[in-house]
Amino acid sequence: MRIFLFFLALVSLTACETNAVFKDNIDLQDAKWPIKTVPSFTFEIKDTTKTYNLYYNLRNTKSYPYYNLYVTRTLTGPDGKTIERNLDELILANPTTGKPTGNGLGDIYDHKFLAIKNLRFPKAGSYTFKVEQYMRQDPLPEIQNVGLTVETNP
Numbered sequence: 001m002r003i004f005l006f007f008l009a010l011v012s013l014t015a016c017e018t019n020a021v022f023k024d025n026i027d028l029q030d031a032k033w034p035i036k037t038v039p040s041f042t043f044e045i046k047d048t049t050k051t052y053n054l055y056y057n058l059r060n061t062k063s064y065p066y067y068n069l070y071v072t073r074t075l076t077g078p079d080g081k082t083i084e085r086n087l088d089e090l091i092l093a094n095p096t097t098g099k100p101t102g103n104g105l106g107d108i109y110d111h112k113f114l115a116i117k118n119l120r121f122p123k124a125g126s127y128t129f130k131v132e133q134y135m136r137q138d139p140l141p142e143i144q145n146v147g148l149t150v151e152t153n154p
Contacts, residue, residue: 019151019152019153019154020149020150020151021043021045021052021150021151021152022041022043022044022148022149022150023057023147023148023149023150024041024043024147024148025057025059025145025146025147026039026041026145026146026147027144027145028143028144028145028146031061031141031142031143031144032139032140032141032142032143033133033139033140033143033146034138034139034140035132035133035138035139035140037133037139038130038131038132039130039131039146039147040128040129040130041128041129041130041147041148042126042127042128042129043126043127043129043148043150044125044126044127045121045124045125045126045127046124047124047152048120048121048122048123048124050120050152050153051118051119051120051152051153052116052118052119052120052121052150052151052152052153053114053116053117053118053119053150053151053153054075054114054115054116054119054129054148054149054150054151055112055113055114055115055148055149055150055151056071056073056088056090056111056112056113056115056131056146056147056148057110057111057112057145057146057147057148057149058090058092058102058110058111058112058113058143058145058146058147059108059109059110059111059143059144059145060092060102060108060109060111060142060143060144061107061108061109061142061144062100062104062107062108062109063107063141063142064092064093064141064142064143065137065141065142066092066135067091067092067093067094067095067098068089068090068091068092068093068095069089069090069092069133069135069140069143070087070088070089070090070133070134070135071087071088071090071131071132071133071134072085072086072087072088072131072132072134073085073086073088073115073116073129073130073131073132074129074130074132075116075127075128075129076127076128076130077121077122077123077125077127078123078124078125078126078127083122083127084116087134088113088115090111090113092109092111108144112149115129115148118153129148131146131148
């Protein structure tokens with residue numbers, strides 16, 4: 001029954017994303033994220049007249065030992081040059097109460113964090129977004145998957 005409710009919640013969440021032009025998640029083996037594992041997402045941009053928002057997708061268990069997660073993101077363009085590289089802090093739980101901030105079902109929580117807002121891509125083509133975990137623990141436990149969603153702005 002728990003699995004059914006999880007999939008029902010997942011379907012209802014993805015049904016609302018009508019403006020998503022790309023969405024992908026990478027499962028991490030044994031819910032551990034080694035520093036050397038750098039999830040990479042390549043997506044195609046055709047319309048350069050629109051602006052886009054890029055979001056991190058993250059799934060962790062309630063046993064994740066920290067309230068936050070530092071990640072470094074790198075966006076490269078069709079020519080292979082770096083467009084942007086930045087360190088972001090993602091808040092996975094309230095630092096005082098420990099209550100998870102994401103949508104949860106049982107012990108698993110899904111998060112969607114804004115990474116880049118109102119980005120106008122300079123030219124059409126394939127772009128690559130890489131995410132590196134920047135925590136002191138290696139491997140980082142209880143992170144099940146990492147992903148990217150690219151949405152057009154209305």
